[in-house]
Amino acid sequence: MILLRFLLIAFNVAVIGFLIYKMVDAVQRPQEKSKKRLLLIGGTLLLLAPLGMFFRFFAPSPQYFLIYPVAIFMFLYLTKRV
Numbered sequence: 001m002i003l004l005r006f007l008l009i010a011f012n013v014a015v016i017g018f019l020i021y022k023m024v025d026a027v028q029r030p031q032e033k034s035k036k037r038l039l040l041i042g043g044t045l046l047l048l049a050p051l052g053m054f055f056r057f058f059a060p061s062p063q064y065f066l067i068y069p070v071a072i073f074m075f076l077y078l079t080k081r082v
Contacts, residue, residue, distance in 0.1 A: 008060055012050035015072060019043050022079055042075055 023043040026036060049068055053060050 008053075012054065015068075016047060016050055019047055019072075019075075022076070026079060039079060042078065046071060046075055 020043075023040055026039040026043075046068075049064070049071075052058055053064070
């Protein structure tokens with residue numbers, strides 16, 4: 001159980017760091033303001049999930065491990081297209 005918690009924390013730290021990196025990278029690129037807003041809003045919403053688990057707003061569940069990585073990859077696809 002302790003190993004699972006450690007892996008969950010490590011996964012969330014990696015995701016949070018990566019999302020912040022992508023959001024800063026998107027802001028620094030020359031692009032339309034509407035596209036920047038879309039990326040910032042999407043990244044912020046994705047940041048709320050791990051922080052909600054950290055502050056115990058909701059418990060980690062198996063659905064989190066299935067849905068959250070898909071949402072991250074969709075965000076990455078969005079950043080590549082924009």
